[in-house]
Amino acid sequence: MKNWLANVEYFKVKVVKQIAVNSLALAALMVGSFTHAADDAAIQQKLNTVLGLEVESVADSPVPGLVQVSTDRGFFYISDDGQFLLQAVVLNIDEGMRNETEVAMTALRLEGVKKMAPSAITFKAKNEKHVISVFTDISCGYCRKLHNEIGELNDKGITVNYLAFPRAGLNSENYEEMVSVWCAANPQRALTNAKAGESVDSASCNNKVAEQYMLGQKLGVRGTPNIILPDGSVIPGYQPADAIVDVLNQAG
Numbered sequence: 001m002k003n004w005l006a007n008v009e010y011f012k013v014k015v016v017k018q019i020a021v022n023s024l025a026l027a028a029l030m031v032g033s034f035t036h037a038a039d040d041a042a043i044q045q046k047l048n049t050v051l052g053l054e055v056e057s058v059a060d061s062p063v064p065g066l067v068q069v070s071t072d073r074g075f076f077y078i079s080d081d082g083q084f085l086l087q088a089v090v091l092n093i094d095e096g097m098r099n100e101t102e103v104a105m106t107a108l109r110l111e112g113v114k115k116m117a118p119s120a121i122t123f124k125a126k127n128e129k130h131v132i133s134v135f136t137d138i139s140c141g142y143c144r145k146l147h148n149e150i151g152e153l154n155d156k157g158i159t160v161n162y163l164a165f166p167r168a169g170l171n172s173e174n175y176e177e178m179v180s181v182w183c184a185a186n187p188q189r190a191l192t193n194a195k196a197g198e199s200v201d202s203a204s205c206n207n208k209v210a211e212q213y214m215l216g217q218k219l220g221v222r223g224t225p226n227i228i229l230p231d232g233s234v235i236p237g238y239q240p241a242d243a244i245v246d247v248l249n250q251a252g
Contacts (some may be wrong), residue, residue: 040067043082047071051085056218062090062100070108074220075101105219106232112215113161113228119208120161121187123150129157130248135165135216135226138178138194142238143225147195149241156245162191164209165216165224175209182207 044055047069054072061068066077066086077086090100113133120133136143153160164182168174177194183205184190194200216226227235227244231251235244 039080039082043067043069043078046082047078047085059104062092068104070218072214072218074218075105075108102233109219109228109234110232112219113163116163116208116212116215117161119182119212120163121182121191122162123154123160123188125154125157125159127157128159130230131159131161132230132244132248133161133163133228135163135212135221135224135228137165137167137174137224138181138191138200139174140167140224144195146225146238147192150192152241153244156241158241158245158248163212163216165213165221165226166209167224170210170213175213176202179204179207179209182209 040058043058047053047055056070056072058067058069061077063077065080067080069076069078074087077088077090078084088101092098092100117133134146136147150160164178166172166175166178177200180200180203181187181190181194183203184201185203190200223237225238227239229235229248229251233251235247239247
């Protein structure tokens with residue numbers, strides 16, 4: 001009888017201990033999930049207060065120990081603890097050297113240009129086959145060279161959405177001139193005239209020039225023209241109309 005009671009007490013203790021262990025494990029999982037959310041908030045705050053970066057989004061990265069952050073100044077990776085910031089290209093060896101950074105940037109480009117399309121200055125093709133978005137500056141020599149071929153691009157079925165990227169920044173005469181172009185009664189004609197070197201009549205209105213410039217900053221635009229293709233890939237500079245058409249046709 002004593003042995004039987006002893007066995008009962010033993011199993012009772014064992015069950016209680018197992019329940020305690022399971023409860024601790026569940027608590028740890030719950031704390032872990034809350035900690036991750038808190039880390040994201042801490043990362044955003046640190047990037048803002050220490051580096052002055054406005055964080056658009058935080059997401060998991062393909063690399064353990066790193067998260068990817070999209071900011072108003074570009075795309076970065078940062079360690080989970082918020083200590084190390086990297087501006088890098090991540091290549092996936094096991095997937096044929098797939099550029100994981102470019103995959104993420106492609107999605108950001110497509111989302112950004114879609115949002116800004118209504119405020120773009122558009123040169124529309126009659127028989128539209130493709131739509132490209134071009135960050136442009138009215139004083140840029142190669143932007144002017146590309147614009148000289150706008151008729152050829154349109155004839156080949158390519159609609160061009162121009163987005164403003166005043167290279168001198170938002171506190172510049174260049175910016176004010178581009179606002180005047182975007183606010184002109186006929187923005188297409190004003191842009192063409194400005195790129196031909198003609199003076200720009202001053203004009204003002206509610207416009208998205210600053211937002212377009214900031215989008216370019218976010219997407220890592222460093223020079224103009226910067227051509228974003230329908231699949232989200234980018235041509236980071238001038239290419240003749242025929243070369244652009246060839247790239248579009250190859251992409252389908």
